Amino acid sequence: MTAAAAVAVETAAPAVISRPTLTVDLAAVAANTRTLAAHAPASALMAVVKADGFGHGAAAVARTALAAGATRLGVTSVDEALALRAAGIDAPILSWLNPVDADFAAAVAVGIDLAVPSREHLDAVAAAANAGTARVHLHLDTGLARDGAPPAEWSQLCRAARLAEQRGLLRVDGVMGHLACADVPADPSNASGRTRFAWGVEVARATGLRPVHRHLAATAATLTDPRTHHTLVRVGAGLFGIDPSGTVRLRPAQTLTAPVVSVRRVRAGTPVGYGHTWTAPAATHLGLLPLGYADGLPRSASGPDGRAEVLVRGRRRRVVGLISMDQAVVDLGDDAVPPGEVATVFGPGDDGEPTAADWAAWAGTIEHEIVTGIGRRVARRTAPARATLRSVR
Numbered sequence: 553m554t555a556a557a558a559v560a561v562e563t564a565a566p567a568v569i570s571r572p573t574l575t576v577d578l579a580a581v582a583a584n585t586r587t588l589a590a591h592a593p594a595s596a597l598m599a600v601v602k603a604d605g606f607g608h609g610a611a612a613v614a615r616t617a618l619a620a621g622a623t624r625l626g627v628t629s630v631d632e633a634l635a636l637r638a639a640g641i642d643a644p645i646l647s648w649l650n651p652v653d654a655d656f657a658a659a660v661a662v663g664i665d666l667a668v669p670s671r672e673h674l675d676a677v678a679a680a681a682n683a684g685t686a687r688v689h690l691h692l693d694t695g696l697a698r699d700g701a702p703p704a705e706w707s708q709l710c711r712a713a714r715l716a717e718q719r720g721l722l723r724v725d726g727v728m729g730h731l732a733c734a735d736v737p738a739d740p741s742n743a744s745g746r747t748r749f750a751w752g753v754e755v756a757r758a759t760g761l762r763p764v765h766r767h768l769a770a771t772a773a774t775l776t777d778p779r780t781h782h783t784l785v786r787v788g789a790g791l792f793g794i795d796p797s798g799t800v801r802l803r804p805a806q807t808l809t810a811p812v813v814s815v816r817r818v819r820a821g822t823p824v825g826y827g828h829t830w831t832a833p834a835a836t837h838l839g840l841l842p843l844g845y846a847d848g849l850p851r852s853a854s855g856p857d858g859r860a861e862v863l864v865r866g867r868r869r870r871v872v873g874l875i876s877m878d879q880a881v882v883d884l885g886d887d888a889v890p891p892g893e894v895a896t897v898f899g900p901g902d903d904g905e906p907t908a909a910d911w912a913a914w915a916g917t918i919e920h921e922i923v924t925g926i927g928r929r930v931a932r933r934t935a936p937a938r939a940t941l942r943s944v945r
């Protein structure tokens with residue numbers, strides 16, 4: 553199947569948006585993939601599609617990114633990797649965060665590469681070798697004190713991996729690290745992370761390992777620091793229009809819309825929502841949206857100091873009162889819009905609608921948390937890679 557055909561299969565685009573809907577713009581994902589690849593021309597590109605493709609749909613994003621220049625996929629858990637295989641995707645996939653009792657045999661059986669951060673993981677993966685020779689990427693902690701082997705354990709991990717290699721149980725295909733502060737290129741921890749990674753690769757080689765994939769950079773370092781590119785870059789956020797370094801213009805790929813369910817006229821002094829945190833200062837029209845914090849609208853963006861807005865009929869409208877679990881109220885002023893009018897909660901910003909970055913700022917968080925947090929009862933709709941978002945609205 554061609555890439556274009558594969559994308560077309562994902563497309564189901566009813567013309568009328570009559571319920572809360574998250575539209576994913578695969579053309580944006582494709583364009584972002586090309587932009588990221590152009591920033592690391594000498595390296596291969598791994599598209600990170602963990603957390604259901606950062607909330608955009610893992611399989612559709614994976615196919616789109618692979619058609620636009622990515623050659624590998626990255627996910628967190630074995631389960632995420634198996635789901636991609638089950639969806640018919642046969643590109644190389646690396647899974648990097650699993651408990652020691654994860655189903656490594658199932659992963660190895662369908663050719664999923666596994667990151668190994670500890671001796672315990674190495675032993676567990678080696679034990680899965682009856683399913684085939686496991687391909688592993690040794691993971692060194694390069695400065696987050698989170699995942700990856702501590703430097704003090706690295707030499708031993710490399711030696712144990714080399715022994716397992718010689719026994720034919722696995723092959724060390726890669727060495728990986730991750731940077732804590734790549735969004736701030738001048739942060740000194742980037743230099744120490746790069747140095748520690750180079751040391752880790754040296755130790756692996758001195759042990760007799762020959763890792764062909766050496767990867768340290770995620771989106772921010774891919775866009776700002778060629779010294780981190782090595783043979784492969786792992787990009788997630790950038791595929792979805794998020795540049796943590798704030799240096800490159802990428803295109804957001806999600807648009808969240810919801811119909812106005814009802815509109816009421818209220819008098820000055822009418823309190824709104826739980827706790828009455830807002831009271832209409834003048835007579836106005838209030839529109840009700842069937843979206844709340846269970847759907848991913850952060851409650852912290854509303855309330856007495858809330859700044860959240862949505863776009864209705866070409867104009868920004870304030871969210872008033874507290875966002876509740878299933879609903880939010882917007883102040884429509886003098887506009888008695890008819891029920892059914894579509895509100896754009898966020899999108900790329902082309903028509904003046906807020907962006908996910910705006911919502912993140914209103915909620916005191918990062919865009920990643922907004923785009924990955926849209927709830928399951930919001931309908932999903934995929935705009936094909938060749939259409940623009942405008943043409944499907």
Ligand SMILES: *Cc1c(COP(=O)(O)O)cnc(C)c1O
Binds near residue numbers: 602648786
């Ligand atoms: C999520 C993740 C990435 C992708 O990071 P972005 O900043 O989203 O590009 C890369 N590597 C690891 C280990 C990750 O957990």
